Amino acid sequence: xxxxxxxxxxxxxxxxxxxxxxxxxxxxxxxxxxxxxxxxxxxxxxxxxxxxxxxxxxxxxxxxxxxxxxxxxxxxxxxxxxxxxxxxxxxxxxxxxxxxxxxxxxxxxxxxxxxxxxxxxxxxxxxxxxxxxxxxxxxxxxxxxxxxxxxxxxxxxxxxxxxxxxxxxxxxxxxxxxxxxxxxxxxxxxxxxxxxxxxxxxxxxxxxxxxxxxxxxxxxxxxxxxxxxxxxxxxxxxxxxxxxxxxxxxxxxxxxxxxxxxxxxxxxxxxxxxxxxxxxxxxxxxxxxxxxxxx
Amino acid sequence: xxxxxxxxxxxxxxxxxxxxxxxxxxxxxxxxxxxxxxxxxxxxxxxxxxxxxxxxxxxxxxxxxxxxxxxxxxxxxxxxxxxxxxxxxxxxxxxxxxxxxxxxxxxxxxxxxxxxxxxxxxxxxxxxxxxxxxxxxxxxxxxxxxxxxxxxxxxxxxxxxxxxxxxxxxxxxxxxxxxxxxxxxxxxxxxxxxxxxxxxxxxxxxxxxxxxxxxxxxx
Ligand code: SF4
Numbered sequence: 001x002x003x004x005x006x007x008x009x010x011x012x013x014x015x016x017x018x019x020x021x022x023x024x025x026x027x028x029x030x031x032x033x034x035x036x037x038x039x040x041x042x043x044x045x046x047x048x049x050x051x052x053x054x055x056x057x058x059x060x061x062x063x064x065x066x067x068x069x070x071x072x073x074x075x076x077x078x079x080x081x082x083x084x085x086x087x088x089x090x091x092x093x094x095x096x097x098x099x100x101x102x103x104x105x106x107x108x109x110x111x112x113x114x115x116x117x118x119x120x121x122x123x124x125x126x127x128x129x130x131x132x133x134x135x136x137x138x139x140x141x142x143x144x145x146x147x148x149x150x151x152x153x154x155x156x157x158x159x160x161x162x163x164x165x166x167x168x169x170x171x172x173x174x175x176x177x178x179x180x181x182x183x184x185x186x187x188x189x190x191x192x193x194x195x196x197x198x199x200x201x202x203x204x205x206x207x208x209x210x211x212x213x214x215x216x217x218x219x220x221x222x223x224x225x226x227x228x229x230x231x232x233x234x235x236x237x238x239x240x241x242x243x244x245x246x247x248x249x250x251x252x253x254x255x256x257x258x259x260x261x262x263x264x265x266x267x268x269x270x271x272x273x274x275x276x277x278x279x280x281x282x283x284x285x286x287x288x289x290x291x292x293x294x295x
Numbered sequence: 296x297x298x299x300x301x302x303x304x305x306x307x308x309x310x311x312x313x314x315x316x317x318x319x320x321x322x323x324x325x326x327x328x329x330x331x332x333x334x335x336x337x338x339x340x341x342x343x344x345x346x347x348x349x350x351x352x353x354x355x356x357x358x359x360x361x362x363x364x365x366x367x368x369x370x371x372x373x374x375x376x377x378x379x380x381x382x383x384x385x386x387x388x389x390x391x392x393x394x395x396x397x398x399x400x401x402x403x404x405x406x407x408x409x410x411x412x413x414x415x416x417x418x419x420x421x422x423x424x425x426x427x428x429x430x431x432x433x434x435x436x437x438x439x440x441x442x443x444x445x446x447x448x449x450x451x452x453x454x455x456x457x458x459x460x461x462x463x464x465x466x467x468x469x470x471x472x473x474x475x476x477x478x479x480x481x482x483x484x485x486x487x488x489x490x491x492x493x494x495x496x497x498x499x500x501x502x503x504x505x506x507x508x509x510x511x512x513x514x
Binding site (some may be wrong): 001004020025027028030035038039041042045054063073097098099100101102103104105107108109110111113139142143145146149150154155158172207208209210211222281282284285288292 | 303308314315340345388
């Protein structure tokens with residue numbers, strides 16, 4: 001699982017999905033049936049997380065942002081098509097559920113856990129796709145994620161947000177191309193386009209919380225997945241091949257100063273407002289420590 | 296990295312290193328201490344001393360100690376469950392101590408039978424490690440079947456223990472033996488390829504020179 005190009009080449013006689021499944025069997029010894037079973041659980045957990053976060057009983061315990069996703073879903077449509085609007089809203093709803101310590105699927109990480117389920121669940125609802133096909137989409141997305149992890153990184157602390165929300169956008173874009181019966185090489189172009197468009201995005205969580213800018217970044221990544229897949233499905237090609245874009249992303253990530261890799265010392269975290277919020281959180285923490293003694 | 300590493304874990308938010316990994320440290324601690332837990336004192340180190348509150352790592356460690364898994368939403372209310380059980384708990388931070396990893400913590404526990412202190416590390420991706428046990432530097436990793444044997448440093452003991460494990464048809468993946476001084480207490484950490492048989496534990500306990508045996512099954 002080290003090269004998108006290699007997968008695309010092998011997929012000429014089968015499909016991107018089949019090749020990822022086969023390669024993963026060779027790597028782990030798990031049968032394709034076991035793998036599909038594993039992803040079935042992932043898929044239904046994603047849907048369950050969203051369903052519970054949308055229910056009236058859901059209590060947000062996010063500290064900085066509350067209710068954005070639901071509010072957005074209830075607002076009138078303006079520029080976005082129905083499926084994109086829904087995906088963006090769902091991505092934020094799951095992002096907030098994650099911030100509220102609810103059960104989610106880290107995909108590829110907890111911080112970026114809203115993007116792929118947001119896109120895929122909205123897609124299924126709007127286009128009426130079967131669960132089996134959606135699970136294929138998850139396998140394709142994970143194959144792309146594994147290549148990004150192997151050639152570059154999937155961690156904000158190592159490579160910035162391009163490695164989390166950026167990777168999630170590329171993974172979701174790959175799944176959308178597969179679901180629309182795009183060719184394996186279209187998958188590779190969608191991945192390349194998504195990652196080029198988010199190259200260099202820093203990780204700068206305010207007060208270290210996975211809320212600002214993270215929740216809205218999931219919304220952005222969801223919309224980027226639709227943009228990249230639709231460009232690729234229309235036949236537009238990326239001049240730079242996906243593997244090279246991934247390598248470039250890894251290099252850029254390594255060059256990012258530590259302040260911009262999850263330390264909450266740069267980017268929006270270091271703005272006057274960001275600092276004020278961080279100070280407030282420190283006061284809350286100190287109060288907790290004072291009151292945490294039960295004897 | 297394969298596709299199982301990308302998809303998941305299924306876990307509580309907001310961050311696998313500050314929630315899932317921390318819950319698993321608590322799970323391992325619960326397995327290691329015998330008896331009814333009465334009191335725990337938790338100290339956060341390194342960057343965790345700054346970030347634990349926003350990431351709810353305090354709820355995570357308490358939930359883990361109570362035995363809740365990393366996808367169990369009861370963790371959110373773990374303080375309430377702890378109080379209902381009459382568990383006494385204290386939280387503190389220590390910025391002076393230089394931990395082995397930025398996300399580290401210490402648990403000091405007391406049950407009706409014994410006291411136990413461990414140092415836990417959450418290196419990322421929801422993995423947990425215990426780095427100090429019974430005063431010894433060790434590495435106990437979540438997701439493994441590990442047997443810990445405290446014993447007096449005597450010649451030939453290692454082969455006796457290995458022989459018993461072999462007799463159960465279980466393969467030893469890795470083995471680490473640490474002693475603080477010659478002829479003193481020593482700890483043997485065995486990672487096994489298969490789940491641990493409780494009978495094996497009793498067999499090892501009966502070997503002369505062995506003072507304590509604990510197991511951690513893949514959590
Ligand atoms: S800003 Fe950092 S913490 Fe937030 S989603 Fe992006 S990579 Fe994760």
